[in-house]
């Protein structure tokens with residue numbers, strides 16, 4: 812375990828898992844996430860925008876975007892919540908990267924894996 816500074820309150824705490832927050836801020840953050848998730852799941856709130864969501868839940872836009880980026884908040888059914896794809900900048904509600912970038916990245920990964928597994932012509936002999 813390593814000590815790290817909480818990104819919310821700045822207090823020093825023992826890091827557990829991937830959370831950038833101390834246990835008390837992590838708990839608040841989780842409750843905020845649940846509030847946001849429950850709100851956008853309501854059929855009446857399907858068309859909600861980020862502004863309306865911030866107003867209804869009191870959770871900041873920054874946090875909401877982070878939930879989406881972390882893949883915790885799924886906004887597939889909420890077209891009004893589209894965020895910019897971190898790769899191409901186009902609005903998307905597929906998550907951190909838009910579906911076309913996801914396909915691109917998968918193809919890139921695939922060709923990368925192929926080039927790694929392909930028998931290499933390089934000689935490893937040291938003499």
Ligand SMILES: [Zn+2]
Pocket residue numbers: 817818819820821822832833834835836837
């Ligand atoms: Zn904290």
Ligand SMILES: [Zn+2]
Pocket residue numbers: 896897898899900901908909910911912913
């Ligand atoms: Zn994209």
